[in-house]
Amino acid sequence: MTDKIKHECGVAMIRLLKPLDYYYKKYGSWQYGLDKLYLLMEKQHNRGQEGAGLAAVKLEASAGNEFIFRERAAGSGAIAEIFGKVHETFRRFSPDKLKDIDFVKKSVPFAAELFLAHLRYSTTGKSGLAYLHPLLRRNNWASRSLALAGNFNMTNVDEMFEQLLSEGQHPRDYADTFIILESLGHYLDREVQYQYDHINKEGLNGQQISHLIEERLDIPFLLKRASKIWDGGYVISGLIGCGDAFALRDPWGIRPAFYYYDDEVAVVASERPVIQTTFNLTKDDVHELEPGQALIVKKNGKISLSQIIEKKEKITPCSFERIYFSRGSDYDIYRERKKLGELLIPKILDAIDHDFDNTVFSFIPNTAEVAFFGMMEALEKHFNKEKAQILAEKGASLNKNEIEQILSKRVRAEKVAIKDIKLRTFITEGNTRNDLAAHVYDITYGSLERNKDKLVIIDDSIVRGTTLKQSIIKILDRLDPTKIVIVSSSPQIRYPDYYGIDMSRLSEFIAFKAAIELLKERGLQHVIDEVYQKSLAQKDKKKEEIVNYVKEIYEPFTDEEISDKIARMLTPEGTKAEVKIVFQTIENLHKACPDHAGDWYFSGDYPTPGGNRMVNHAFINYIEGEENRPYQFKLNF
Known part of the structure; x- marks a missing residue:
């Protein structure tokens, strides 16, 4: 993705x-859990570079x-900073003390059996240490203490906020992170109180009551109560101070979660290969948490899977995880990304007029490399079929040199552009800033025959197109290709x-801007006005009643018309080469990623009612010029 987009935590x-x-006896260190946690965090570093934390x-x-500990840090170096602080606490003790496991267990911070970590990318615009996970809800009762971390974004924060108010609470923040913490904490308190009241009747007291409460805590029950009205994509993980742990996935399966356990360890992470690599496992050893399901580990080590929320009829795991966000080292994701490249071949061939002799293929950025491999393999197969057909038709009339010439032809691939530095373009403004942006990539001179070759560049997705216009197309044009074809492996x-x-404003999308421009150019301004009026008319409806009328903005045009308009909008002034942009189809996306049907950013088919409500407000804010305004909703119950 050439445009920088913040994404799932x-x-x-x-x-x-x-x-x-x-x-300590088997692996030579009581820090086994911390060491493994460090690896899990580093191997998911791509998922969050604004900050991190562990509990x-x-x-x-x-x-x-103390029975619960936490460290957090902001910035891309947060993981190293956090573990530096943790190990700094160990230096307070002598080497002999750190070899005494009884002493370590009793007195050394972070010498623990339960660990929870988080890597954060903000999708709300709120930043700072206070918003870094894990969040803590402390209490002198271990069974009432909670550490929470998650990969989530809720679309009905207003309803969740109102629910807390209706139960007599006073939420301290409107952010979904804090509201989920307070909601889970509230139902944890109620569960503890329920158990206390029943155990107290048995004539027990003191630590006996505490131990029995911890044994009888019904984690599935409190998760069901707390999550009853949640609308959004989420994986919520938590540690309870008494020693229970859980991880819950949304019932639509939007956000990913994987787990593994044996007789030594239970582990949950956002990506499968991260667990595989850290614990040296095979693909089949690691399992995906089902939509609406929770993995629960009790204090006594008992592990169970519980269906907290009924799995939705239409499961919509995020397809962007497959296209871009998750690590390409995953067995299935690697194959899917190659398939995305392969399925683009018919469109690519049309774009280059089937001219292999005078076309060079490459990719930008590195995350598009796997799709590039799939594209190249498919091109080679196509090219070989063409060569075989020529030989079959003309074989008898061809001499040895002609045959060798046909067989020697190959699809031409080059490393055309290299991103080797990060320019600090924020230090300047205006034209100077744009000029610096045009040098983010270096080109490989001599990789094309000037004024003769076409150039095909594959990208994994095009969001705003800013980097293409300000940098990449200008840079590629220096090689003097006759045509530049930008190919997106996503729709x-x-x-x-x-x-x-972090894609919440309509004006961010070059496809939306292209459709708006086409409507204006063709005298269809009334479509924009009608969609605005329809959106206003349902502004105060319940989320379940709202329709995504923004789809009507695109209906007058074919995909190709919008693609051609995008190409014109992104072609910098003075570009000598013809520029064409080719996009993947939604149909082919589903062929490549058959088990990940979440395509709402492409199709507008949101999996939850809250999505339709949010896009409705996004369009109103776009028309009214208030896109930076936080969403506020009138409650309807």
């Missing part, structure tokens, strides 16, 4: 199922000693995302 959770001395819970901490991004990707 990453989570990691580890529960050690043996005492610390077990890992740890000690089992059976003695009275007067046109037409609609905002409200489930974890």
Whole structure:
């Protein structure tokens, strides 16, 4: 993705199922859990570079000693900073003390059995240490203490906020992160109180009550109560101070979560290959958490899977995870990205007029490399079929040199552009800034025959097109190709995302801007006005009643018409080469990624009612020039 987009966060959770001395004896360190957590975080670094955090819970901490610990840090170097601080606490103790497992267990911070980590990309515009996960809800009762981290974005924060008010609470923040924390904390309090009242009748007291409460805590029950009205994409992970842990996935399966457990450890992470690599596992060892399902680990080590929310009839896992966000080292994702490249061949051939001899193929940025491999393999197959057909038709009349010439032809691939530095373009403004942006990539001189070759560049997605216009097309034009074909392995991004990707404003999308311009050029301004009036008319309706009328903005045009308009809009003034942009089709997206049907950013078919409500307000704000205004909704119950 040439345009920088912030996206889904990453989570990691580890529960050690043996005492610390077990890992000390077997692996030579009681820091086994911390070391594995570090690997899980580093291997998900791509999922969050605004900040990170970790929390740890000690089992059976003695009275007067802390049982829950946390470190957080902001910035792209947050992981190193956090673990630096954690290891700094260890330096307070002598080497002999750190070899005494009983002492370590009792007195050393972060020498724990439960760990929860988070890597953050903000999708709300709110930043700062206070918004970094894990969040804590502390209490002198271990069973009432909660550490929470998640990969989520809720579309009905107003309803969740109102629910807390109706139950007598006073939420301290309107952000969904804090509201989820307070909601889960509230139902945890109620569950603890329920158990306390029943156990107290049995004539027990003191620590006996506490231990029985911890044994009887019904985690599935409190998750069901808390999540009853949640609308959004989420994976919510939590540690309870008494030693219970859970990870819950949304019932639409929008956000990903994977888990593994054996007799030593239970682990959850946002991506499968991260767990595979960290614990040296095969693909089949790691399982995906089902939509609406929770993995629950009790204090005694018992592991269970519980269906917290009924799985929705239409499951819509995020297809952007497959196209771009998740690591391409995943077995299935690698094959899917190659397939995305392969399925573009018919459009690419049309764009280059089937001229292999005078076309060079490449990719930008590195995340598009796997799709490039798929494209190249498919082009080679196509080219070989053409050569075979020529040989079959003319073989008898061809001499040895002619045959060798035909067989020697190859699809031409080059590393045309290289991104080797990050220019600090924020230090300047205006034309100077744009001029610096045009040098973000270096080109490989001599990779094309000037004024003769066409150039095909594959990208994994085109969102705003800003980098293409300000930088890439200008740079590629220096090679003097006759034609530049930009190929997107994903379809046109037409609609905002409200489930974890930082794409919430319609004016961000070059496809939307192209459609608006086409409407104006063709005298169809009334379509814009009609969509605005329809959106206004349903502004105060319940989210379940709202229709996505923004789709009507695109209806007068074919995909090709919008693509051609995008190409004209993104072609910088003075460009010598003809520029064409080719997009993947939604149909082919589903062929390549058959198990990930979430395509709302392309199709406008939002999986939850909250998505339709949000896009409705996004269009109103676009027309009224208030896109930076936070969403506020009138409540209807």
